[in-house]
Amino acid sequence: MRARLSILRSRLHSVGRWAAPPAFAVLLLLAAGTRAGAGPVADSSSHGHRWWLPAASTAVAGRIDSLFILILWITSAFLVLVVALFVAFVIRYRHREGRRAAHVTGNMLLEIVWMAVPAACLIAIAYASNGAWSAMKEEFPRESESLVIIVKPRQFQWDVVYAGADGRFETADDITAINRLDVPAGRNVIVKLMAQDVIHSFFVPQFRMKQDAVPGMTTEMWFNVPAPGTFEIACAELCGLGHYRMQGRLIVHAPAEYDAWYAGRLREKAAESANAR
Amino acid sequence: MNSSRSLRLGAWLLPALLLAFALASCGGDSGDDADAKKPLATIDPATAATITGTVTFQGTPPAPKSVRMEADPHCNATPENETPEVTQEVVVNNGRLANVFVYLSDGVKGRYAPTADSVVLDQRGCRYHPHVLGVMVGQRMVVRNSDATLHNIHAAAKINKEFNIAQTQQGQLTDQVFTHTEVMIPVACDVHGWMRSFIGVLSHPFFAVTATDGSFVLKGVPPGTYTLTAWHEKYGTLQQKIEVKERESTAVDFAFKAP
Amino acid sequence: MSNQGAGALIDATVRPRRLARIFSRDHTVIAKQFFAMSIFFLFAGGLLALFVRWQLGFPGSAVPVPFNFLMTRTMAPGGVIAPDAFNGMFTLHATFMVYFAVLPMLVGALPNFVLPLQIGSPRMAFPTLGMLSFWLSLLGGLLMIATYFVDGGPASTGWTAYAPLAAVSHYTGSSAGQNLWILSLAILGIGLILGAANQVVTIVNHRAPGLTMFRLPLTVWSFLVTGLLVLLALPVITAAVGMLLMDRTLGTSFFVPAGLSVSGSPLAGYAGGGQPLLWQHLFWFFGHPVVYIMILPGMGVVSDVLAVFARKPLFGYRAMIYSTFAIAGLGWLVWGHHMFQSGMNPLLGTTFMASTMAIAIPSGVKVFGWLATLWRGQIRFGLPMLFALAFLLTFTVGGLSGIFMASTPVDAFIHDTYFIVGHIHYVLFGGSLFAIFAAIAYWFPKATGRMLGERLGRLHFWLTLAAFNCTFFPMHILGIGGHMRRIYDPTVYAFLRDLQPVNTFITISAITLGFAQLLLVANIFLSLKNGRRAEPNPWRAATLEWTLPSPPGDGAFAVVPEVHRWPYDYSLPNAIEDYLPQTSLHVNGTGTGTDS
C-alpha cells in the first residue's frame, strides 16, 4: 500500500514537473481558440478589449481568418498529440531499477506514417492558401471599374494622390493628402504604392493586408470595404527612426458621402490653382 | 606547419586587428580645415563699422502654399497654427523680403572665436523658429522640441557632419556644434515633410537674417573691402563688393526679382 | 589517418611560449576561447534585449538606474531611450545573438571540442585555420562592439539591413556604425568559413579506423552538414555586405534605384539602376540557410542526449541523417518565404510556400523520431536531458508556428509582427540555446573534469523554461493582435492599446529570464571550483569521447582507437551493461542490433 502510494506520489510529482509548461501553452492556445469562436464583431472600427485578431473588415480578411483558424486547429492537434505522447512517455518510461529499455532501432511503417500524415495536412493547407492568395495578390479588379489611388510613402509619412478632375495622374490637378486616405464603402479600391526613399509597408490590420512599397518599382494592393468606418494605417517595414509613428488614417465613407468629399476637394483644388495664377 | 610559423602569424594578427579597427573607426571625417589654420582675430571696438540695409522683392510674389498639418493631430493642436497654414518659403511684406541670409563671404581676415551664448533652433507648432539661422563655427546651437510630438532634426550637411537625431519629448533639448564653415545647411523634419530650415555656419560673426521688413544689420565689422552676399532659399544669391570705413555705417540694399 | 597522433605529440613537446598559448592551435583551447566569446555576447545581447523590452513594456519611462550606464546622453536623453537608439539596440541585439553568440558557439566552440573527440582524432585537420577562425571572429566581434560607441550610434537597420535604408547613409543617423557593422560581418564571415572548412575536412579525413560514416553519432553528422552550409552560405553574405559597403561609401548603386529622395529633396550621388529586392534575395539566400546552421547542430546534440538518457538507440538513425540532409537541402529553396509581401511576383510566393511546407516534413520526422526514442526507454532526468526534453517541446511549438507564416495569405497579416518575433525565439532560444545548454551540461565533465552542479542547474533550468514561455509565448498573441515588430512605441496606435498589458507582462518575464541566466554562469564557476569530480564516462555513453579520461589532457587519442560498432548500442538484450562503447568488440552474448 505504502509502496503504491509512493509510486502515485512520484507519478504525480513527475506529472507536475513535466506537464506544467506545455499545459500552459495548450491552455493559452485553447483560450485563443474559444475567442476565435466568438464570431465577427459588429462594429468594424472598434477594437474591443480582446487579445485576439482585430475585427475582420473585408471579405478577404474573413478568408484569411478562416485559413488562420484552420491552421490553428491542425497545428493544435499536432501539438496536443506531441505533448500527450511526450507526457505519457516521460512518466511511463522514466528510469526504474532493474528495468532495461527496449533495443528498438526504428520502424519503417511508423516513419512512413509520420511523413505521410503531416504531408497530407500540409498539402491541404497549401491548397487552401493558394485560393486566397490569388484573390489577394493576383486577381485584381479591373482598374476601369475601381477607384485607383497612388500612395507614395516616404520617411515618415504617407503621401496620397488622387487623380483630379481629368481622371489622370501626374497632372496639375491631382489631389493630394498626407497620412489620410478617403475611400468609398463597397467599391473596389486599388492602391498603387511608390516609395520615395526606403522600403515601407502599407498595413491595415483589419484588412489583414500588408504590402511593401519598394522604391524603384510599383507594387499594388486592392481592397473592398463593405461598411463605413475608420482604420489606422501602419508602416510595417522598418524605415528609420520615425518608423513607429508612420501612421495614417483610412476613412471609409458611405458612397454618397465620399462623392461629396471628393467634390469638395476638387473645388478646393480649383480655387487654389486659380489663386496661384 | 610548425609552431614558430604559427606564432609569427599570431603575432601579426594583433597589430592588424588594431590597425583595421583604427582605420575603420576614424574614416569619414574630412573637411577642409582652411578655417582652422587662419589666425585668431578679434573685433576692435575703436575701429568697428556697421553695415545696414534692406532686401526688397520686385514683382508679384508667388501665392502662399498651404500646409496640411492635419497629417499630425498634435500639430493642429497648437494655437499658433490657427492662423492660416502656409509655408515660409517666400515671405514678402510690402515688397520686402524676409528670411534672407546676409553675410560677408569674402575679405574677412582671420577667424573669430565663437560667441559664448548659444543660438536656439526651436520646433514649435511643427515649424522651425527661426526659419533661417546663422551660427558660428564652434558656437553652441540648442535644438528644442516645444511640441508634444516626435520631430527628427535631419541636417543635410555636406562639409560638416550630417546628423539625424530624434526628439520624442516635449521640452527636449539637444546641443549641436558645427566645425566648419558651410552656407547653407538645409534642415528638415522627416516626420513633418513641410518642416524646413536653413543654417549658415561661418567662422566670423558678420552675418544677419532679414526681418519681416527686409532689414538687416551687421555690427562690429573691421574696416576693409568685402564681398557681401545675400542668400535666399528660392531665389539664390546676390553679391556686392563693398568698402567699409572705420566707425562708419555703410548702407547696402539688395533686390531680388520674381523670375 | 594513422600518423596524426605523432604530430600532436611533437606539438605538445615544444614548450609553448606566451603568445603561442594565446594564439593557440590546440582545438580544446580554441573551443574554450570561442565559448568565452559566445557567452560574453550572449549576455551583452541579452542586456540590449532588456533595454528594448523596457521601452516596449514601459514606453517613455527612464531605464532603471543601475542599468543606465550604457546609455549615452544622445541615446537616452533623460534616461529615456530615443527611437534611433532603440533601433540600434534591437539591431545590435539580434546581430550579437545570431552572429556572435550562437554561430561561434555552434560553429566554433562545440565542434572544436567535441568533434575530434567523437571521431577518435587527436586534433582538428588544420590547427592554424582553427586558430585564425577564432581570432578573426573575435576581431569581428570587437568591431561590432565598437559600433555601439561611434558617433551616430550603431547600425539601426535591423540584422537584415534592408536596402536602401542600409545602403544610403542619409536615411539613418548612423554612418560609421553601419559601415563598421558591415566590416565586422565580413571579417566574421571569413573566420567562420575557415572554421567550417576545418570541420568538414576533419570529419572526412580524420575518423578513427572502423568509424565509417554510418557509425557517426548524429552530432558529428550535423557538424558535417552545418559545415557544408557555412561554406556555401557565408560567402554569399560576405559578398553581399561588400556590395552594400560599396553602395554606402563608393557611390555604386547595386541596391539603389534611380529617382530617390531624401527629406523631400532628390538624393544626390547615386546613378541609380539598382534593385532593393536584390539585397533581400541575397540576404535571405544566405539568411535562411543560416537559420538551419543555427538549429542543426542543436538537433544533433539533442538526438544524442535523448538516446543516452533514454538508454535507447536513436529511433530511425538513417531517417534522422537523411532528414538532416533534407532540411539542409530544402533550406536553399525556401528563402523567398521571407519575401512574400516584398513585392516579389506572387506566383513565386506560391512556389516558396510549397517548398516551405515541404521542409516541415523532415522537421516532423525529427520530432517524431525523438518521441519514439523516448518510447519504451529508461529515462533519466539528468541536467542535459532536461534541456533536451525542453528543446523537443519548444522546437515543436516553433516549428508549428512556422506553418502559419508559410501560408502566404496568413503571412500577409502576421509578417513583420510579433508573431514572427515569437517564432524566431521559440526556434532560436527554445531551440538553439536550449540545445547549447544541454551540450554545456553534457560535455562539461569531459571538458573540465568536474560535474556541473545539479541543484543550481535544475533551478536554472526550471526558471529558464518558465520565464522563456512567459516571455515568448505571449508574443504570438501580440502578433495576432497585429502588433508590428521593430516599433518603438506601440501606444501610438489605438488598435494596440489593449495589448499593452501583454507587453508589460512580457517585459517582466524577459527580465526574469535574463537574470536567470546568471545562475548558469554562477553554476559554471562554482562547479569548476567545487564540482564533484567526473568519472571518464559519467553518463554511461557509447561514443568515443567517453573512453578518455575527464578531462582528456594532452595525450588524447595518442593511441588511435579502433571502432567496431555504431554509437547507439544501448540496452542490447544480451549485453551485460546497458550500453556498449563504440570500441568494444564483443557483445557478450548473441545481441543483434549492431547496425552496419
Ligand code: HEM
Ligand atoms: C533574454 C533573452 C531575449 C530577449 C528578451 C529577446 C528579445 C527580443 C526583442 C525585444 C526583439 C526585438 C523585437 C522588435 O523587433 O521590436 C528581438 C529580436 C530578435 N531576437 Fe531576441 N531576445 C532574446 C534572446 C535571443 C536569442 C538567444 C537569439 C538568437 C539565438 C535572439 C534572436 C533575435 C532575432 C534574430 C531577432 C530579430 C531582430 C530583427 O529582426 O531585427 N534573441 N529579441
Ligand SMILES: [Cu+2]
Ligand atoms: Cu515606413
Ligand SMILES: [Cu+2]
Ligand atoms: Cu517634426
